[in-house]
Amino acid sequence: MTVPDSRLAAGDGRIHASAEIHPTAIVAAGATIGPDCRIGPFSQVGAAAVLEAGVSVGPHVVIEGHAHLGEGVQLSHGASIGLAPQDLKYKGEPTRTVIGARTMVREHATIHRGSVGGHGITTVGADCLIMVNAHVGHDCTLDHHVILANNVMLGGHVQIADTVFVGGGAALHQFVRIGRQSVIGGMSGVEADVIPFGAVLGNRARLTGLNLIGLKRRGFSRADIHQLRAVYRLLFRGAGVFQHRLAQAEAEYGAQPAVQEILAFIRGDSKRGLCRARRVAPLEEDDAEAQA
Template sequence: MAQTEIHPTAVISPGAELGQGVKIGPFCTIGPHVVLEDGVTLVSHVAVDGRTRLGAGVKLFPFCTVGLEPQDLKYKGEDTETVIGPRTQIREHASIHRGTVTGTGVTKIGADCLLMATVHVAHDCVLGDGVIISNNVALGGHVEIGDRAVIGGNAAALQFVRIGAGAMIGGLTGVTRDIIPYARVFGTRAELLGLNLIGLRRRGLDKAQVQAINAAYKFLFTGPGVFAERVAQAREAFADQPYVQEILAFIATPSKHGILTNVAGAGDDEG
Protein backbone atom coordinates (compact mmCIF):
# COMPACT_ATOMS: atom_id res chain seq x y z
CA MET A 1 0.00 0.00 0.00
CA ALA A 2 1.46 3.36 -1.09
CA GLN A 3 2.29 5.79 1.67
CA THR A 4 0.91 9.33 1.74
CA GLU A 5 3.60 12.01 1.67
CA ILE A 6 2.95 15.63 2.72
CA HIS A 7 5.67 18.27 2.69
CA PRO A 8 5.83 20.29 5.93
CA THR A 9 5.27 23.57 4.07
CA ALA A 10 1.97 22.39 2.54
CA VAL A 11 -1.26 23.84 3.99
CA ILE A 12 -4.16 21.40 4.12
CA SER A 13 -7.45 22.74 5.45
CA PRO A 14 -9.50 20.71 7.91
CA GLY A 15 -12.18 18.84 6.01
CA ALA A 16 -10.08 18.00 2.97
CA GLU A 17 -10.14 14.29 2.10
CA LEU A 18 -6.95 12.51 1.06
CA GLY A 19 -6.81 9.02 -0.39
CA GLN A 20 -4.00 6.51 -0.11
CA GLY A 21 -0.61 7.22 -1.64
CA VAL A 22 -1.25 10.94 -2.13
CA LYS A 23 1.87 13.09 -2.53
CA ILE A 24 1.69 16.79 -1.71
CA GLY A 25 4.85 18.79 -2.39
CA PRO A 26 6.20 22.09 -1.05
CA PHE A 27 3.96 25.15 -0.62
CA CYS A 28 0.77 23.54 -1.89
CA THR A 29 -2.59 24.71 -0.49
CA ILE A 30 -5.67 22.50 -0.25
CA GLY A 31 -9.13 23.89 0.55
CA PRO A 32 -11.61 22.38 3.02
CA HIS A 33 -13.94 20.85 0.42
CA VAL A 34 -11.28 19.21 -1.74
CA VAL A 35 -11.15 15.45 -2.32
CA LEU A 36 -7.89 13.89 -3.55
CA GLU A 37 -8.38 10.28 -4.55
CA ASP A 38 -5.69 7.59 -4.32
CA GLY A 39 -2.32 8.36 -5.85
CA VAL A 40 -2.87 12.04 -6.59
CA THR A 41 0.38 14.04 -6.86
CA LEU A 42 0.73 17.80 -6.34
CA VAL A 43 4.33 18.54 -7.31
CA SER A 44 4.75 21.96 -5.63
CA HIS A 45 3.14 25.42 -5.31
CA VAL A 46 -0.24 24.04 -6.39
CA ALA A 47 -3.53 25.58 -5.21
CA VAL A 48 -6.69 23.46 -5.11
CA ASP A 49 -9.84 25.01 -3.68
CA GLY A 50 -13.61 24.95 -3.84
CA ARG A 51 -15.68 21.79 -4.03
CA THR A 52 -13.12 19.95 -6.12
CA ARG A 53 -12.47 16.25 -6.72
CA LEU A 54 -9.26 14.98 -8.30
CA GLY A 55 -9.49 11.40 -9.57
CA ALA A 56 -7.00 8.66 -8.84
CA GLY A 57 -3.54 9.25 -10.21
CA VAL A 58 -4.09 12.88 -11.22
CA LYS A 59 -0.85 14.88 -11.31
CA LEU A 60 -0.69 18.66 -10.93
CA PHE A 61 2.55 20.47 -11.73
CA PRO A 62 3.97 23.65 -10.14
CA PHE A 63 1.88 26.82 -9.98
CA CYS A 64 -1.27 25.42 -11.50
CA THR A 65 -4.60 26.25 -9.85
CA VAL A 66 -7.75 24.14 -9.78
CA GLY A 67 -11.22 24.96 -8.48
CA LEU A 68 -10.73 28.65 -7.75
CA GLU A 69 -13.51 31.18 -8.32
CA PRO A 70 -14.51 31.73 -11.96
CA GLN A 71 -13.75 34.93 -13.83
CA ASP A 72 -17.43 35.74 -14.07
CA LEU A 73 -18.78 38.92 -12.50
CA LYS A 74 -22.14 37.19 -11.93
CA TYR A 75 -20.53 34.66 -9.61
CA LYS A 76 -21.38 35.41 -5.98
CA GLY A 77 -19.67 32.58 -4.13
CA GLU A 78 -22.18 29.85 -4.92
CA ASP A 79 -21.30 26.26 -4.02
CA THR A 80 -20.22 24.95 -7.44
CA GLU A 81 -17.82 22.20 -8.44
CA THR A 82 -14.71 21.10 -10.33
CA VAL A 83 -14.09 17.47 -11.24
CA ILE A 84 -10.96 16.02 -12.86
CA GLY A 85 -10.90 12.41 -14.02
CA PRO A 86 -8.29 9.75 -13.24
CA ARG A 87 -4.70 9.99 -14.48
CA THR A 88 -5.12 13.44 -16.02
CA GLN A 89 -2.03 15.66 -15.97
CA ILE A 90 -2.20 19.45 -15.53
CA ARG A 91 1.05 21.19 -16.34
CA GLU A 92 2.69 24.38 -15.04
CA HIS A 93 0.65 27.57 -14.55
CA ALA A 94 -2.55 26.08 -15.94
CA SER A 95 -5.81 27.37 -14.42
CA ILE A 96 -9.11 25.53 -14.14
CA HIS A 97 -12.06 27.39 -12.62
CA ARG A 98 -15.10 25.98 -10.87
CA GLY A 99 -18.56 26.07 -12.46
CA THR A 100 -21.30 28.66 -12.07
CA VAL A 101 -24.99 28.52 -11.24
CA THR A 102 -25.76 30.17 -14.58
CA GLY A 103 -24.13 27.16 -16.26
CA THR A 104 -24.11 23.51 -15.29
CA GLY A 105 -22.54 24.27 -11.92
CA VAL A 106 -19.54 22.07 -12.62
CA THR A 107 -16.32 22.28 -14.64
CA LYS A 108 -15.39 18.76 -15.68
CA ILE A 109 -12.26 17.27 -17.22
CA GLY A 110 -12.24 13.61 -18.15
CA ALA A 111 -9.76 10.81 -17.60
CA ASP A 112 -6.30 10.53 -19.17
CA CYS A 113 -6.18 14.11 -20.41
CA LEU A 114 -3.07 16.24 -20.80
CA LEU A 115 -3.34 19.99 -20.31
CA MET A 116 0.01 21.61 -21.05
CA ALA A 117 1.54 24.74 -19.55
CA THR A 118 -0.55 27.90 -19.08
CA VAL A 119 -3.76 26.39 -20.43
CA HIS A 120 -6.89 28.13 -19.15
CA VAL A 121 -10.15 26.22 -18.71
CA ALA A 122 -12.95 28.59 -17.80
CA HIS A 123 -16.09 27.90 -15.76
CA ASP A 124 -18.55 25.20 -16.82
CA CYS A 125 -16.28 23.69 -19.49
CA VAL A 126 -16.65 19.96 -20.12
CA LEU A 127 -13.76 17.96 -21.56
CA GLY A 128 -14.05 14.30 -22.49
CA ASP A 129 -11.49 11.55 -21.94
CA GLY A 130 -8.05 11.58 -23.55
CA VAL A 131 -8.17 15.23 -24.60
CA ILE A 132 -4.80 16.86 -25.30
CA ILE A 133 -4.51 20.63 -25.03
CA SER A 134 -1.21 22.28 -25.96
CA ASN A 135 0.50 25.27 -24.38
CA ASN A 136 -1.24 28.63 -23.97
CA VAL A 137 -4.69 27.53 -25.11
CA ALA A 138 -7.63 29.50 -23.71
CA LEU A 139 -11.11 28.02 -23.41
CA GLY A 140 -13.98 30.38 -22.75
CA GLY A 141 -16.81 29.46 -20.42
CA HIS A 142 -19.14 26.54 -21.23
CA VAL A 143 -16.90 25.07 -23.96
CA GLU A 144 -17.46 21.36 -24.65
CA ILE A 145 -14.69 19.13 -26.06
CA GLY A 146 -15.28 15.51 -27.04
CA ASP A 147 -13.10 12.50 -26.29
CA ARG A 148 -9.57 12.40 -27.74
CA ALA A 149 -9.73 15.83 -29.36
CA VAL A 150 -6.41 17.62 -29.79
CA ILE A 151 -6.04 21.39 -29.48
CA GLY A 152 -2.88 23.04 -30.85
CA GLY A 153 -0.81 25.65 -29.05
CA ASN A 154 -2.08 29.21 -28.63
CA ALA A 155 -5.52 28.31 -29.95
CA ALA A 156 -8.62 29.80 -28.36
CA ALA A 157 -12.24 28.71 -28.17
CA LEU A 158 -15.11 31.14 -27.79
CA GLN A 159 -17.57 30.54 -24.96
CA PHE A 160 -20.25 27.91 -25.62
CA VAL A 161 -18.35 26.39 -28.58
CA ARG A 162 -18.54 22.62 -29.08
CA ILE A 163 -15.59 20.64 -30.44
CA GLY A 164 -16.45 17.09 -31.44
CA ALA A 165 -14.67 13.89 -30.48
CA GLY A 166 -11.41 13.24 -32.28
CA ALA A 167 -11.22 16.70 -33.82
CA MET A 168 -7.84 18.37 -34.30
CA ILE A 169 -7.55 22.12 -33.92
CA GLY A 170 -4.37 23.66 -35.34
CA GLY A 171 -2.18 26.05 -33.41
CA LEU A 172 -3.12 29.74 -33.36
CA THR A 173 -6.66 28.88 -34.43
CA GLY A 174 -9.60 30.85 -33.11
CA VAL A 175 -12.62 28.57 -32.81
CA THR A 176 -15.84 30.56 -32.99
CA ARG A 177 -18.22 27.90 -34.30
CA ASP A 178 -18.88 24.27 -33.49
CA ILE A 179 -16.45 21.72 -34.96
CA ILE A 180 -17.84 18.37 -36.08
CA PRO A 181 -16.25 15.17 -34.72
CA TYR A 182 -13.03 14.05 -36.39
CA ALA A 183 -12.63 17.25 -38.37
CA ARG A 184 -9.30 19.05 -38.82
CA VAL A 185 -9.35 22.81 -38.71
CA PHE A 186 -6.60 25.36 -38.88
CA GLY A 187 -6.05 29.05 -38.81
CA THR A 188 -8.07 32.21 -38.71
CA ARG A 189 -7.11 35.77 -39.48
CA ALA A 190 -8.56 38.48 -37.30
CA GLU A 191 -11.17 40.61 -39.03
CA LEU A 192 -13.13 43.59 -37.82
CA LEU A 193 -16.73 42.69 -37.07
CA GLY A 194 -17.94 46.04 -35.80
CA LEU A 195 -18.05 47.78 -32.46
CA ASN A 196 -18.36 46.24 -29.01
CA LEU A 197 -21.75 47.87 -28.52
CA ILE A 198 -22.50 46.01 -25.29
CA GLY A 199 -19.20 47.20 -23.81
CA LEU A 200 -19.92 50.78 -24.82
CA ARG A 201 -23.34 50.68 -23.19
CA ARG A 202 -21.95 49.12 -20.03
CA ARG A 203 -19.48 51.98 -19.89
CA GLY A 204 -22.40 54.38 -19.66
CA LEU A 205 -22.34 56.02 -23.09
CA ASP A 206 -25.64 57.40 -24.29
CA LYS A 207 -27.25 56.62 -27.63
CA ALA A 208 -25.89 59.72 -29.37
CA GLN A 209 -22.31 58.93 -28.32
CA VAL A 210 -22.60 55.33 -29.53
CA GLN A 211 -24.06 56.49 -32.84
CA ALA A 212 -21.17 58.93 -33.32
CA ILE A 213 -18.57 56.24 -32.67
CA ASN A 214 -20.39 53.86 -35.01
CA ALA A 215 -20.48 56.51 -37.74
CA ALA A 216 -16.76 57.14 -37.31
CA TYR A 217 -16.04 53.41 -37.40
CA LYS A 218 -17.93 52.95 -40.66
CA PHE A 219 -16.23 55.98 -42.19
CA LEU A 220 -12.74 54.88 -41.15
CA PHE A 221 -12.97 51.22 -42.08
CA THR A 222 -15.51 50.99 -44.90
CA GLY A 223 -15.32 54.41 -46.54
CA PRO A 224 -13.73 55.08 -49.96
CA GLY A 225 -10.15 56.16 -50.54
CA VAL A 226 -6.96 55.62 -48.59
CA PHE A 227 -7.12 54.81 -44.89
CA ALA A 228 -4.60 57.47 -43.86
CA GLU A 229 -6.64 60.13 -45.63
CA ARG A 230 -9.83 59.02 -43.90
CA VAL A 231 -8.05 59.27 -40.55
CA ALA A 232 -7.12 62.89 -41.26
CA GLN A 233 -10.68 63.69 -42.36
CA ALA A 234 -12.15 62.05 -39.28
CA ARG A 235 -10.07 64.25 -36.97
CA GLU A 236 -12.00 67.25 -38.26
CA ALA A 237 -15.40 65.65 -38.81
CA PHE A 238 -15.51 64.22 -35.27
CA ALA A 239 -13.54 66.92 -33.46
CA ASP A 240 -16.20 67.22 -30.74
CA GLN A 241 -16.38 63.48 -30.01
CA PRO A 242 -13.84 62.48 -27.32
CA TYR A 243 -14.29 58.73 -27.78
CA VAL A 244 -13.70 59.02 -31.52
CA GLN A 245 -10.63 61.14 -30.83
CA GLU A 246 -9.39 58.41 -28.47
CA ILE A 247 -9.62 55.91 -31.34
CA LEU A 248 -7.80 58.27 -33.68
CA ALA A 249 -5.05 58.84 -31.11
CA PHE A 250 -4.62 55.08 -30.83
CA ILE A 251 -4.28 54.81 -34.60
CA ALA A 252 -1.69 57.58 -34.60
CA THR A 253 0.46 55.92 -31.95
CA PRO A 254 3.53 54.17 -33.46
CA SER A 255 2.97 50.44 -33.92
CA LYS A 256 5.26 47.56 -34.80
CA HIS A 257 2.54 45.64 -36.59
CA GLY A 258 0.17 48.33 -37.84
CA ILE A 259 -3.58 48.73 -37.33
CA LEU A 260 -5.99 45.99 -38.31
CA THR A 261 -8.12 47.48 -41.07
CA ASN A 262 -9.59 44.50 -42.94
CA VAL A 263 -13.31 44.15 -42.33
CA ALA A 264 -15.03 40.76 -42.44
CA GLY A 265 -16.20 40.10 -45.99
CA ALA A 266 -14.62 43.26 -47.39
CA GLY A 267 -11.02 42.18 -48.06
CA ASP A 268 -7.87 44.11 -47.18
CA ASP A 269 -7.88 47.87 -47.04
CA GLU A 270 -5.80 49.62 -49.70
CA GLY A 271 -4.08 52.00 -47.32
Protein backbone atom coordinates (compact mmCIF):
# COMPACT_ATOMS: atom_id res chain seq x y z
CA MET A 1 0.00 0.00 0.00
CA THR A 2 1.06 3.63 -0.51
CA VAL A 3 2.05 5.33 2.72
CA PRO A 4 1.55 9.11 2.93
CA ASP A 5 4.68 11.23 3.11
CA SER A 6 5.87 11.49 6.71
CA ARG A 7 5.92 15.29 6.49
CA LEU A 8 2.15 15.29 6.08
CA ALA A 9 1.65 13.32 9.29
CA ALA A 10 2.98 16.23 11.36
CA GLY A 11 -0.12 18.27 10.54
CA ASP A 12 -0.12 21.93 9.53
CA GLY A 13 -2.88 23.12 11.78
CA ARG A 14 -5.62 23.48 9.19
CA ILE A 15 -9.25 22.81 10.05
CA HIS A 16 -11.49 22.95 6.99
CA ALA A 17 -14.52 25.20 7.27
CA SER A 18 -16.88 22.34 6.39
CA ALA A 19 -15.68 20.12 9.27
CA GLU A 20 -18.20 19.49 12.07
CA ILE A 21 -16.62 19.34 15.53
CA HIS A 22 -18.77 18.74 18.59
CA PRO A 23 -18.33 21.42 21.30
CA THR A 24 -17.13 18.82 23.81
CA ALA A 25 -14.47 17.38 21.48
CA ILE A 26 -10.82 18.42 21.94
CA VAL A 27 -8.79 19.06 18.80
CA ALA A 28 -5.21 20.04 19.62
CA ALA A 29 -3.54 22.95 17.87
CA GLY A 30 -1.61 21.64 14.87
CA ALA A 31 -4.07 18.92 13.86
CA THR A 32 -5.15 18.85 10.21
CA ILE A 33 -8.90 18.25 9.73
CA GLY A 34 -10.04 17.88 6.12
CA PRO A 35 -13.33 18.84 4.45
CA ASP A 36 -16.57 17.22 5.60
CA CYS A 37 -14.96 15.53 8.61
CA ARG A 38 -17.12 14.94 11.67
CA ILE A 39 -15.75 14.66 15.20
CA GLY A 40 -18.18 13.44 17.85
CA PRO A 41 -18.67 14.35 21.49
CA PHE A 42 -15.83 13.90 24.01
CA SER A 43 -13.36 12.73 21.37
CA GLN A 44 -9.71 13.83 21.33
CA VAL A 45 -7.53 14.49 18.29
CA GLY A 46 -3.81 15.05 18.84
CA ALA A 47 -1.64 17.82 17.41
CA ALA A 48 0.16 15.60 14.87
CA ALA A 49 -2.96 13.94 13.46
CA VAL A 50 -4.10 14.28 9.85
CA LEU A 51 -7.71 13.49 8.93
CA GLU A 52 -8.43 13.48 5.20
CA ALA A 53 -11.78 14.38 3.66
CA GLY A 54 -14.92 12.77 5.04
CA VAL A 55 -13.41 11.07 8.09
CA SER A 56 -16.10 10.29 10.69
CA VAL A 57 -15.03 10.13 14.33
CA GLY A 58 -17.63 8.86 16.79
CA PRO A 59 -17.94 9.77 20.47
CA HIS A 60 -15.19 9.06 23.02
CA VAL A 61 -12.56 8.32 20.35
CA VAL A 62 -8.86 9.00 20.99
CA ILE A 63 -6.43 9.75 18.13
CA GLU A 64 -2.84 10.29 19.26
CA GLY A 65 0.61 10.66 17.76
CA HIS A 66 1.50 10.95 14.09
CA ALA A 67 -1.73 9.38 12.84
CA HIS A 68 -2.85 9.73 9.21
CA LEU A 69 -6.46 8.71 8.46
CA GLY A 70 -7.38 8.35 4.78
CA GLU A 71 -10.49 9.65 3.06
CA GLY A 72 -13.77 8.34 4.44
CA VAL A 73 -12.34 6.41 7.40
CA GLN A 74 -14.99 5.69 10.05
CA LEU A 75 -14.11 5.37 13.74
CA SER A 76 -16.86 4.13 16.05
CA HIS A 77 -17.48 4.78 19.75
CA GLY A 78 -14.42 4.39 21.96
CA ALA A 79 -11.88 3.46 19.29
CA SER A 80 -8.24 4.27 20.09
CA ILE A 81 -5.85 5.11 17.24
CA GLY A 82 -2.12 5.79 17.39
CA LEU A 83 -1.51 5.24 21.07
CA ALA A 84 1.99 4.28 22.21
CA PRO A 85 3.09 0.71 21.48
CA GLN A 86 2.99 -1.85 24.27
CA ASP A 87 6.76 -2.19 24.07
CA LEU A 88 8.96 -1.50 27.09
CA LYS A 89 11.74 -0.33 24.77
CA TYR A 90 9.60 2.50 23.42
CA LYS A 91 10.75 5.91 24.68
CA GLY A 92 8.29 8.25 23.01
CA GLU A 93 9.86 8.42 19.56
CA PRO A 94 7.67 10.01 16.82
CA THR A 95 6.53 6.81 15.14
CA ARG A 96 3.41 6.64 12.99
CA THR A 97 -0.01 5.12 12.28
CA VAL A 98 -1.59 5.12 8.81
CA ILE A 99 -5.15 3.96 8.02
CA GLY A 100 -6.29 3.67 4.40
CA ALA A 101 -9.39 5.11 2.78
CA ARG A 102 -12.86 3.90 3.75
CA THR A 103 -11.65 1.57 6.48
CA MET A 104 -14.09 1.07 9.37
CA VAL A 105 -12.84 0.72 12.94
CA ARG A 106 -15.64 -0.38 15.24
CA GLU A 107 -16.33 0.12 18.94
CA HIS A 108 -13.36 -0.01 21.34
CA ALA A 109 -10.93 -1.38 18.76
CA THR A 110 -7.29 -0.32 19.26
CA ILE A 111 -4.54 0.36 16.70
CA HIS A 112 -1.13 1.22 18.19
CA ARG A 113 1.58 3.20 16.44
CA GLY A 114 4.88 1.71 15.31
CA SER A 115 8.08 1.33 17.28
CA VAL A 116 11.68 2.28 16.56
CA GLY A 117 12.64 -1.37 16.94
CA GLY A 118 10.23 -2.27 14.13
CA HIS A 119 9.22 -0.43 10.98
CA GLY A 120 8.38 2.76 12.84
CA ILE A 121 4.87 2.59 11.40
CA THR A 122 1.65 0.62 11.79
CA THR A 123 -0.37 0.47 8.57
CA VAL A 124 -3.95 -0.59 7.86
CA GLY A 125 -4.94 -0.58 4.19
CA ALA A 126 -8.05 0.64 2.41
CA ASP A 127 -11.54 -0.86 2.76
CA CYS A 128 -10.70 -2.89 5.85
CA LEU A 129 -13.11 -3.72 8.68
CA ILE A 130 -11.73 -3.85 12.23
CA MET A 131 -14.59 -5.13 14.38
CA VAL A 132 -15.45 -4.58 18.05
CA ASN A 133 -12.59 -4.89 20.57
CA ALA A 134 -10.02 -6.03 18.00
CA HIS A 135 -6.40 -5.05 18.64
CA VAL A 136 -3.75 -4.23 16.01
CA GLY A 137 -0.34 -4.18 17.68
CA HIS A 138 2.64 -1.98 16.88
CA ASP A 139 4.38 -2.30 13.50
CA CYS A 140 1.63 -4.49 12.03
CA THR A 141 0.96 -4.23 8.29
CA LEU A 142 -2.54 -4.98 7.00
CA ASP A 143 -3.13 -4.70 3.27
CA HIS A 144 -6.50 -3.93 1.66
CA HIS A 145 -9.92 -5.55 2.28
CA VAL A 146 -8.80 -7.27 5.49
CA ILE A 147 -11.50 -8.19 8.02
CA LEU A 148 -10.73 -8.72 11.70
CA ALA A 149 -13.78 -10.04 13.56
CA ASN A 150 -14.62 -9.23 17.18
CA ASN A 151 -11.85 -9.61 19.78
CA VAL A 152 -9.10 -10.54 17.33
CA MET A 153 -5.63 -9.94 18.80
CA LEU A 154 -2.62 -9.16 16.60
CA GLY A 155 0.78 -9.16 18.26
CA GLY A 156 3.40 -6.70 17.05
CA HIS A 157 4.90 -6.92 13.55
CA VAL A 158 2.14 -9.18 12.11
CA GLN A 159 1.82 -8.97 8.30
CA ILE A 160 -1.57 -9.66 6.70
CA ALA A 161 -2.01 -9.60 2.91
CA ASP A 162 -5.09 -8.57 0.90
CA THR A 163 -8.57 -10.03 1.41
CA VAL A 164 -7.84 -12.04 4.56
CA PHE A 165 -10.59 -12.89 7.05
CA VAL A 166 -9.63 -13.48 10.71
CA GLY A 167 -12.40 -15.06 12.79
CA GLY A 168 -13.56 -13.82 16.17
CA GLY A 169 -11.27 -14.26 19.16
CA ALA A 170 -8.29 -15.43 17.11
CA ALA A 171 -4.82 -14.55 18.41
CA LEU A 172 -1.86 -14.07 16.04
CA HIS A 173 1.68 -14.33 17.41
CA GLN A 174 4.06 -11.44 16.76
CA PHE A 175 5.97 -11.57 13.44
CA VAL A 176 3.49 -14.01 11.85
CA ARG A 177 2.78 -13.58 8.11
CA ILE A 178 -0.70 -14.29 6.72
CA GLY A 179 -0.87 -14.88 2.95
CA ARG A 180 -3.40 -13.34 0.59
CA GLN A 181 -7.01 -14.49 0.61
CA SER A 182 -6.56 -16.91 3.49
CA VAL A 183 -9.02 -17.47 6.33
CA ILE A 184 -8.29 -17.88 10.04
CA GLY A 185 -10.92 -19.76 12.02
CA GLY A 186 -12.44 -18.20 15.12
CA MET A 187 -10.64 -18.75 18.46
CA SER A 188 -7.51 -19.98 16.67
CA GLY A 189 -4.04 -19.43 18.08
CA VAL A 190 -1.75 -18.79 15.11
CA GLU A 191 1.96 -19.19 15.83
CA ALA A 192 3.32 -19.69 12.29
CA ASP A 193 2.95 -18.26 8.78
CA VAL A 194 -0.19 -19.13 6.79
CA ILE A 195 0.18 -19.71 3.04
CA PRO A 196 -1.87 -17.67 0.53
CA PHE A 197 -5.36 -19.14 -0.01
CA GLY A 198 -4.97 -21.32 3.08
CA ALA A 199 -7.50 -22.12 5.80
CA VAL A 200 -6.35 -22.69 9.39
CA LEU A 201 -8.10 -23.61 12.59
CA GLY A 202 -7.31 -24.60 16.13
CA ASN A 203 -5.17 -23.91 19.15
CA ARG A 204 -2.43 -24.22 18.06
CA ALA A 205 -3.67 -23.58 14.53
CA ARG A 206 -3.01 -26.03 11.70
CA LEU A 207 -3.86 -25.89 8.01
CA THR A 208 -7.16 -27.59 7.25
CA GLY A 209 -7.04 -27.05 3.48
CA LEU A 210 -7.66 -24.18 1.10
CA ASN A 211 -10.09 -21.28 1.40
CA LEU A 212 -12.41 -22.81 -1.20
CA ILE A 213 -15.29 -20.42 -0.63
CA GLY A 214 -13.00 -17.42 -1.08
CA LEU A 215 -11.46 -18.88 -4.24
CA LYS A 216 -14.89 -19.45 -5.80
CA ARG A 217 -16.14 -15.99 -4.85
CA ARG A 218 -13.14 -14.37 -6.51
CA GLY A 219 -13.55 -16.11 -9.82
CA PHE A 220 -11.08 -18.98 -9.70
CA SER A 221 -12.12 -21.63 -12.19
CA ARG A 222 -12.85 -25.20 -11.16
CA ALA A 223 -9.68 -26.31 -12.99
CA ASP A 224 -7.57 -23.73 -11.16
CA ILE A 225 -8.98 -24.80 -7.79
CA HIS A 226 -8.30 -28.46 -8.51
CA GLN A 227 -4.73 -27.58 -9.49
CA LEU A 228 -4.25 -25.61 -6.27
CA ARG A 229 -5.60 -28.56 -4.31
CA ALA A 230 -3.11 -30.85 -6.06
CA VAL A 231 -0.29 -28.52 -5.04
CA TYR A 232 -1.61 -28.36 -1.48
CA ARG A 233 -1.78 -32.14 -1.21
CA LEU A 234 1.72 -32.50 -2.66
CA LEU A 235 3.23 -29.97 -0.28
CA PHE A 236 1.35 -30.77 2.92
CA ARG A 237 0.18 -34.38 2.54
CA GLY A 238 2.99 -35.85 0.49
CA ALA A 239 5.80 -38.08 1.73
CA GLY A 240 9.51 -37.32 1.83
CA VAL A 241 11.59 -34.18 2.37
CA PHE A 242 9.59 -30.95 2.20
CA GLN A 243 12.20 -29.14 0.08
CA HIS A 244 12.00 -31.93 -2.50
CA ARG A 245 8.21 -31.62 -2.62
CA LEU A 246 8.59 -27.85 -3.01
CA ALA A 247 10.84 -28.35 -6.03
CA GLN A 248 8.41 -30.90 -7.49
CA ALA A 249 5.48 -28.49 -7.07
CA GLU A 250 7.39 -25.80 -8.94
CA ALA A 251 8.35 -28.16 -11.74
CA GLU A 252 4.82 -29.51 -12.24
CA TYR A 253 2.60 -26.53 -11.45
CA GLY A 254 4.87 -23.46 -11.33
CA ALA A 255 3.37 -21.88 -14.45
CA GLN A 256 0.15 -20.96 -12.62
CA PRO A 257 0.37 -17.50 -10.98
CA ALA A 258 -1.44 -18.57 -7.79
CA VAL A 259 0.97 -21.48 -7.36
CA GLN A 260 3.89 -19.10 -7.93
CA GLU A 261 2.51 -16.90 -5.17
CA ILE A 262 2.33 -19.81 -2.71
CA LEU A 263 5.86 -20.96 -3.52
CA ALA A 264 7.28 -17.43 -3.24
CA PHE A 265 5.55 -17.01 0.12
CA ILE A 266 7.01 -20.26 1.45
CA ARG A 267 10.49 -19.20 0.35
CA GLY A 268 10.07 -15.68 1.75
CA ASP A 269 11.61 -14.20 4.87
CA SER A 270 10.00 -15.81 7.91
CA LYS A 271 10.64 -15.47 11.62
CA ARG A 272 7.98 -17.99 12.70
CA GLY A 273 8.17 -20.89 10.28
CA LEU A 274 5.32 -22.34 8.27
CA CYS A 275 1.93 -23.46 9.55
CA ARG A 276 1.60 -27.14 8.62
CA ALA A 277 -1.42 -29.31 7.95
CA ARG A 278 -3.28 -31.30 10.56
CA ARG A 279 -3.88 -34.98 10.01
CA VAL A 280 -7.20 -35.88 8.38
CA ALA A 281 -8.92 -39.15 7.67
CA PRO A 282 -8.97 -40.20 3.97
CA LEU A 283 -12.77 -39.92 3.86
CA GLU A 284 -12.64 -36.34 5.14
CA GLU A 285 -10.11 -35.38 2.48
CA ASP A 286 -12.18 -37.03 -0.26
CA ASP A 287 -15.24 -35.04 0.87
CA ALA A 288 -13.28 -31.79 0.70
CA GLU A 289 -12.10 -32.66 -2.82
CA ALA A 290 -15.71 -33.27 -3.92
CA GLN A 291 -16.79 -29.87 -2.60
CA ALA A 292 -14.18 -28.13 -4.76
